[in-house]
Amino acid sequence: MSKKLLRISGVSKSFPGVKALSDMQLDLAHNEVLALVGENGAGKSTLMKLLSGIYVPDSGVFEIDGEEVAITGTKHAQELGISIIHQEFNLMQDLTVAQNIYIGREPRVGGLFLSERALNRKARLLFDRINIDLDPKARVGDLTVAKQQMVEIAKALSYKSRILIMDEPTAALNDAEVATLHDLIRNFTNEETGVIYISHRMDELKAISNRITVIRDGEYIDTVNTAETTMGEVINLMVGREISGNQRPASHTPSDEVVLKVTGLSTKDLLQDISFELHKGEILGFAGLMGAGRTEVARAIVGADKISSGTIELNGSLVSIGNPAVAASMGVGYLSEDRKHLGLLLERDVKDNIALSSLKMFSRMGVLNDKAMKSTASTYIDKLRIKTPSSAQVAKNLSGGNQQKIVIAKWLVKDCDILIFDEPTRGIDVGAKEEIYALLNELLVQGKSIIMISSELPEVLRLSHRIAVMSEGRLTGFLSNSEANQENLMALATLNTHSAVLAPLPSSSAQRSTK
Amino acid sequence: MTLTKDAAQTAKIASNKQSELNTRLRASFQQLLAFASLLALVLFFSVASSNFYQAANLSNILLSTVVTGLLALGTTFVIITGGIDLSIGTGMTLASVMTAVFMTQMGMPMIVGVICGVLFGALMGGINGFLVAVMKIPSFIATLAMMMVAAGLALVISGTKPVYTNEVAGFQSIFALGKSIPGLVIPNAVFILFAAAIVAGLLLSKTVLGRYTYSIGSNVQATALSGVNVTKWTVLIYTVAGSFTGLAGVIATARLNSAQPAGGAGLELQAIAAVVIGGTSLAGGKGSIIGTVIGALIMSVLTNGLSIMSIPQEWQQVAVGVVILLAVYLDMMRRKKASN
Numbered sequence: 001m002s003k004k005l006l007r008i009s010g011v012s013k014s015f016p017g018v019k020a021l022s023d024m025q026l027d028l029a030h031n032e033v034l035a036l037v038g039e040n041g042a043g044k045s046t047l048m049k050l051l052s053g054i055y056v057p058d059s060g061v062f063e064i065d066g067e068e069v070a071i072t073g074t075k076h077a078q079e080l081g082i083s084i085i086h087q088e089f090n091l092m093q094d095l096t097v098a099q100n101i102y103i104g105r106e107p108r109v110g111g112l113f114l115s116e117r118a119l120n121r122k123a124r125l126l127f128d129r130i131n132i133d134l135d136p137k138a139r140v141g142d143l144t145v146a147k148q149q150m151v152e153i154a155k156a157l158s159y160k161s162r163i164l165i166m167d168e169p170t171a172a173l174n175d176a177e178v179a180t181l182h183d184l185i186r187n188f189t190n191e192e193t194g195v196i197y198i199s200h201r202m203d204e205l206k207a208i209s210n211r212i213t214v215i216r217d218g219e220y221i222d223t224v225n226t227a228e229t230t231m232g233e234v235i236n237l238m239v240g241r242e243i244s245g246n247q248r249p250a251s252h253t254p255s256d257e258v259v260l261k262v263t264g265l266s267t268k269d270l271l272q273d274i275s276f277e278l279h280k281g282e283i284l285g286f287a288g289l290m291g292a293g294r295t296e297v298a299r300a301i302v303g304a305d306k307i308s309s310g311t312i313e314l315n316g317s318l319v320s321i322g323n324p325a326v327a328a329s330m331g332v333g334y335l336s337e338d339r340k341h342l343g344l345l346l347e348r349d350v351k352d353n354i355a356l357s358s359l360k361m362f363s364r365m366g367v368l369n370d371k372a373m374k375s376t377a378s379t380y381i382d383k384l385r386i387k388t389p390s391s392a393q394v395a396k397n398l399s400g401g402n403q404q405k406i407v408i409a410k411w412l413v414k415d416c417d418i419l420i421f422d423e424p425t426r427g428i429d430v431g432a433k434e435e436i437y438a439l440l441n442e443l444l445v446q447g448k449s450i451i452m453i454s455s456e457l458p459e460v461l462r463l464s465h466r467i468a469v470m471s472e473g474r475l476t477g478f479l480s481n482s483e484a485n486q487e488n489l490m491a492l493a494t495l496n497t498h499s500a501v502l503a504p505l506p507s508s509s510a511q512r513s514t515k
Numbered sequence: 516m517t518l519t520k521d522a523a524q525t526a527k528i529a530s531n532k533q534s535e536l537n538t539r540l541r542a543s544f545q546q547l548l549a550f551a552s553l554l555a556l557v558l559f560f561s562v563a564s565s566n567f568y569q570a571a572n573l574s575n576i577l578l579s580t581v582v583t584g585l586l587a588l589g590t591t592f593v594i595i596t597g598g599i600d601l602s603i604g605t606g607m608t609l610a611s612v613m614t615a616v617f618m619t620q621m622g623m624p625m626i627v628g629v630i631c632g633v634l635f636g637a638l639m640g641g642i643n644g645f646l647v648a649v650m651k652i653p654s655f656i657a658t659l660a661m662m663m664v665a666a667g668l669a670l671v672i673s674g675t676k677p678v679y680t681n682e683v684a685g686f687q688s689i690f691a692l693g694k695s696i697p698g699l700v701i702p703n704a705v706f707i708l709f710a711a712a713i714v715a716g717l718l719l720s721k722t723v724l725g726r727y728t729y730s731i732g733s734n735v736q737a738t739a740l741s742g743v744n745v746t747k748w749t750v751l752i753y754t755v756a757g758s759f760t761g762l763a764g765v766i767a768t769a770r771l772n773s774a775q776p777a778g779g780a781g782l783e784l785q786a787i788a789a790v791v792i793g794g795t796s797l798a799g800g801k802g803s804i805i806g807t808v809i810g811a812l813i814m815s816v817l818t819n820g821l822s823i824m825s826i827p828q829e830w831q832q833v834a835v836g837v838v839i840l841l842a843v844y845l846d847m848m849r850r851k852k853a854s855n
Contacts, residue, residue, distance in 0.1 A: 074740060090740055092733035094800035095726075103730055104742040112722050 003066035005030045005194045006163055011060030013046055020046040021218045024060070028163065028194045033185060035209035035226070036198045039238055039457070043218040044198055048167055052084040053077040064163075081162035085152045085169060093141035098123035100140050101155045123154075130157050131187050146177040153184060164188060165196040168291075170204060182208050200289045202231040202494045216240050232487070235494070239457070239486040252444045254282035254465055258316070259449045260332075260418055262301065265310030270296050270473040274310070278418065278451060281444050285464025286453040288493045292470040294453040295337060298420045302327035302334040314418075328357055333411035337422035337453070339400075343407045346396040350388050351377040353395050353406050357414045380409035384439060401432025408439065419443065420451040425459060437463060457486050471495045548849075549794060549809045552842075556813060560820035567823050570700050576812075576819045577705040581770075582607065582763050584708050584811040586786035587793075588715045589640070589759030591807045592752050594790055595719075597732040597799025598647060598654035600753075601783050602639065602661035603760045608779030609665040610636045610764025615678035615774035618686070625683050629690065632768075633761040639665065640757015641750060648749035666780060673776035680772050690769035704766050711762060716804035718755065728752050732799025788835070789814050792842040813838070 006028040013021040021043045028034045038044050049055045051062075053071040062069050064080060071077050077084075091100050098119050099106070107118035123136035132150050140151060149169060156164060166185075170178045185195055185208060197209055205212055206226060214221040214237040221237050260278040265271060270293045278284050286294040299305040301312060303321035312319055314330055321327045324334060336342035345353055355362050355373040362373045377391035384405045388398055395403060404424060411419055424440070425433045440450060440463060454460045460467055467479045469492035477492040561568040586603045593600040614632030617623045623631065639661065646657035680686050687693075691704040719725035727748045730738045739745045768774050793810030795802025817838060821831045 075742060090734070090737040092730050092737055092800070094729055094733040099726065099730075103726075103738060106723065106726060108723060112724070114721055114723060114726055116721075 004028060004063070005032075005065060006196075007061075007063040007066075008047075008051075009061050009063075011047075011050065011062075012058045013050060013055060014058055019218055021050075021057075023219065024215065025220045026196075026213055026223075028196060029210075030191050030194055031189050032211065033189060033195045033197055033209045035205045035212040036196055036215065037200070037205065037212060037234060037238055038215040039455075042215050042238075044215065045167065046218075047215075048084055048086075048165055048198070051077065051082055051163075051165060078159050078161075081160065082165065083156035083159055083161035083163070084165045084167065085149075085156055086167055089148055089152050091140050091148060091151060094139065096137050096139055097134050097143070097151050097154075098136035100151055101126070101158050126154060126158055130154065130184065132184065146173050149173065149177075149181070150184075153181075157188065162193045163196070164193070165198075167198045168200065169197070170199060170201060178204065200494055201496060202234065203496050205234070206231070214238055231494075232491075235487055235490045239490055252281060252441060254279040254444075254449075259314065260301075260451075261313040261316075262297075263311045263313075265297070265300055265312070266308050267296060267300055267305055268308050269305075271300060272474045274300075274475055276468055276475065276478070278449050279465075280449050281447060282465045283440065283444065283450045283452055283463050285460040285467040286451060286470065287455075287457065287460045287467055287489050288470035290455065292493065293473040294470055295422055296473075297470070298334050298422055298451065298453060301420065302332055304334070328411075328414055328416065331415065331417040332420070333357075333414060333416035333418070334420045335404075335407050335411065335422060335424065337426060339403055339407060339426075344395050344403055347394060349392045349394050350381070350386070350398070350406055351391040354380055354391075354409045354413055357410050361413070376413060377409075380412065384409055384412075385435065399432065400428040401435060404428060404432075404436060405439070417447070418449050418451070420453070422453045423455060424452060425454070425456070433459075457489055460489070461486070469493050549792075549806055549813075553809050553813050553816065556816050556820065560816065560823065563820070564823045567820055572819065572823070574700045574702065574705075576815050577708075578702055578770075579819065580811050580815040581704045581708045582767050583782060583785045583789060583814065584808065585711055585759050585763035585766065586782060587789040587807045587811050588711055588804065589756035589763075590783075590786050591715070591790050591793075591795055591802055591804060592719065592728055592756045593654070594787070594795050594797060595728050595732045595799060595802045596749065596752055597735070598753075599787070599797070600643060600654065600658045600756060602643060602658040602665055603756075603763075603786055604779045604781060604783035605662050605666035605669065606636065606639050606757070606760045606779075607763045607767060607782060608774075608776060609639070609669040609672075610761045611768045611774040611779075612669045612673045612678060612764075612776050614765050614768045615680050616672060618680055618683045619678060625686050625689075628683070629765050632765040633758050636761015636764060637754050637758040640760065641754040643757065644750035644753025647753065648746045662780075662783070669776040669779070673774060675776060677776065678774040680768060680774070687769050687772045690766055692770065704770060707762075707766060711759065712804055712808050715759070719804055724748065724751060724755065729800060732801075734800075785814060786811075788839050792839060794846055810842075813842075 004027045006026075008024060008026045011021055011024040012019070024043065024047060026034075026036070026047070036044055036047075046055065050057050051071065053073045053076055062071060069080060071080065071082070092103065095103070101123055102119055107115045107122060109115050120136040127134050127136070132154055134147065134150055134154065140148060143151070153169075169181060173181060185197070189195055197205075199205060209226045211223055211225055212229065212234055213223040214234065216238060221240065224233070224237075257280040258277045259280050262277075263275050265274040274297055276284070286297065288294050296305060300307050301321070303323045303326055312321060314332070319330060321330065321332070327334065340346060345356065351373050354377045359368065362369050362376070374391055380386070381388060381391060386398075386402050386405045386409070388402060395406060398406070408419075421440070425436055428436065440452070443450060452460070452463060461481070461484055465481055467481070467484050467489065468475055469477045469479065469489055471493055476495045479488065479492075557568075566572060586607060590600045590603055610632055613635045614628055617631045618625060618628035643654075643658055643661055646652045646661070647654045650657075689703060690707065691702060693703045694700060695703055695706070719728060727738065727743055730743065731745055731749060731752075735745060789810035790802070790807050791797065791810070792813055793803070793806030793808070795806060814835065817835055818831055821834055822828075826834070
């Protein structure tokens, strides 16, 4: 069969201010598992959304079995045999497994009445066919994440899909569950079907994929045969660009004084034995892939999540931080990655936002002193060069960069000495990024200490004095700025901390090698 | 290799069966608990006052449950979708006035008047559904507005005077106070409530409409993405809910043999309280008709029992409020434990 199951060429997609994909290409053969890899923000999810009909491309050609198609919507994508399993599930927690899978297509008696028995039988037949072990009558909300993942897969397969796209399907699975999932994928692939598999776990790609397509910054880079490549080569392709010499941190040298010491920090859900020190005047970068647990470390430190074990010392004394308000009063401020929801009151003005954490300072017996708030706001508007017509401007009308500066100002007013920035430049354009970087360096000079969580490796490399790398809830290594580069960071970030064997089953590997 | 795999498979199936059993047990335990609370209340009042456990009084309790119970049945549907219906109290009043008008001023035969009364309720529900699903007005606001509209219309149409249905032969007896089963003191209205509860229970658990009610309340986006016409079904669900309001209006008219145009306000909150006590979540996705029936019975047993114990009405209200808080808090705690 020379015609590819799916071929994409010349696909471009722009959003206001961002070119998400340009001249993207990709092909998927029959009976193939194609891995799609790229850094965070490389354009993988945009590509997926084009394929599932959520977005419409600006230009480009999609072909299925050599026939050009224009995907008009999610339902149309389903009809074409394309099923996507998104990272966040689309399930009804209160319904049973079978009810979820056949919602909208349930077997009926006389048009109105449901036949629960027929529904469960249908589901059971499906599970037998695709070899999934699920109870049709179990309530989805009672299932583990892994089982819910299986429900999503079963639902996708129940639509007679030919092209199955999985977006980080194993992010929440343990090794045994990953192995089950891989068996499922192998069962699914045949001469009529193919799978596009997005993952960050390099060892998995080795185990499951036939070829690997690498994309970077919205562009197609290369496709390699999995059997003939090494993990290092793939990482090189993913990272690509070199870091130029002038993108190193500012000359400010941190002192030896330890302001924050975290020892053996663990949480029930994810974090395991996290230990590190933050020095005065230092930027400690936290690198890792999505879901590695970087945000969770920050949340655990400021008391937003419960710690199951471990200690936190501030300036040498043991502290117990019950919630973010306590953290703030001790001088630790957390600037959330989700600025719009967790960092700002979008409908309130600049002045209110800046004063929000320190209202006590601006009030007497509960009555707010508007004048004092205004003058403090003006001071910080000047200091941080916030571009706003006045301190009475509503926050949502400002650009992302200026919104971020408002959040920073809020914590500066609160007089926090330790600032934890989570993705400080997410959604901010290039020029404004430079300003934020300059601001971070100024803060160091003023004696602040900074933890910076970022998914952009160049940003981490440029600003951090030291870099802590996380993978799957653990710290996998520390790198000093001089020894760090994108390759060794990425290697640590993709380290599988559970040393499990994920060898492909003999039969399927034989099948693959014949191709 | 195959041997260990088989063993693992067997173990998996066994653990599956186990979890299935646990889920079942938990679900029945939940309803058992509500029922046990009801029994405990009955027991308590029986001991506390000899006047409580008398056939006439028990029949009274049941009769006083009918109108709020019917309203609660309908609004259970709406609440499971994640919505709320504040218009059922005065909507019931308007349906009551309309039923009386149909039978007297418009001269419809009794049975036609009854059917038209129920259909009128369905129409009001349909309008609510249209406002919520098509015009995208939040259900709280839409039904709050409808509550006022219905209150006003009931007064306008009746000319602010009660509309009497004394002339309609057999109406009161057949649809409210008559006792069809010899030897039993239970009036017909109670049987109508239980019949309606059975219909509602079947609708919710055995029909497509019921399935989508849960589905919409559980995750409306996922439901829509699965190809379900959420707008259409939401309108239908509200329409069904409204027909129960209409039936409540009919029964209320029959019981007093007149439509009282000024009443009804406040009943919606009693109905919602019954639904919530019955374990239906205001967040949507969860709930049952049997729970609602038990919730409504708990409310009326409590009110009746406290009256019999000569607790002043002011304090009865306090007690009901505390019971609602307790019921909802215990339910939340149990769910939290179950999910851990």
